[in-house]
Amino acid sequence: MYIKSSEMALADISNLEDIQLLVNTFYSRIRENELLGPIFNERIGDRWQEHLEKMYRFWQTVLLEVHTYTGSPFPPHAKLPVEALHFDTWLQIWNSTLDEFFTGEKASEAKWRGYKMAEMFMYKIEYYRNNDAKPLL
Numbered sequence: 001m002y003i004k005s006s007e008m009a010l011a012d013i014s015n016l017e018d019i020q021l022l023v024n025t026f027y028s029r030i031r032e033n034e035l036l037g038p039i040f041n042e043r044i045g046d047r048w049q050e051h052l053e054k055m056y057r058f059w060q061t062v063l064l065e066v067h068t069y070t071g072s073p074f075p076p077h078a079k080l081p082v083e084a085l086h087f088d089t090w091l092q093i094w095n096s097t098l099d100e101f102f103t104g105e106k107a108s109e110a111k112w113r114g115y116k117m118a119e120m121f122m123y124k125i126e127y128y129r130n131n132d133a134k135p136l137l
């Protein structure tokens with residue numbers, strides 16, 4: 001019998017498969033989103049598989065403490081044409097995807113991390129815009 005995910009008992013994020021489900025679903029929604037889709041698609045083009053794999057490593061490092069991501073998250077965001085509304089939309093899609101599949105400490109941490117990163121990115125983007133300076137990192 002087909003069971004809708006909303007009818008299944010939800011569990012926490014606990015392994016790479018969970019991260020892949022989360023990341024794949026999240027970015028498929030991002031790509032369909034009117035506001036964010038064009039921004040991502042324009043920059044990523046035909047490198048989506050590469051981006052998804054990088055994001056598995058990023059969230060695996062953040063949430064599961066399996067240190068597979070080495071990089072600098074901020075630079076690709078420094079000059080994006082984005083405002084608070086873009087980050088709010090990113091967070092809405094992130095939180096609703098998490099709620100749909102997971103519940104527990106890691107799921108809450110994922111929301112918190114998303115929020116903190118969005119806040120930090122927005123702050124830095126505005127800072128560089130207002131100061132007309134080049135980001136160092």
Ligand code: HEM
Pocket residue numbers: 036039040043044051054058070071072073074076077080082086087090113114117118121
């Ligand atoms: C308005 C919201 C956002 C937009 C439009 C955006 C857009 C992008 C784009 C276009 C890239 C890929 C750059 C490339 O490979 O060409 C990227 C990479 C990335 N994003 Fe975002 N992003 C947003 C928010 C966030 C948030 C909130 C997080 C963290 C929770 C995040 C984490 C990352 C990471 C880790 C990478 C990979 C960086 C690397 O190359 O090592 N992004 N983002």
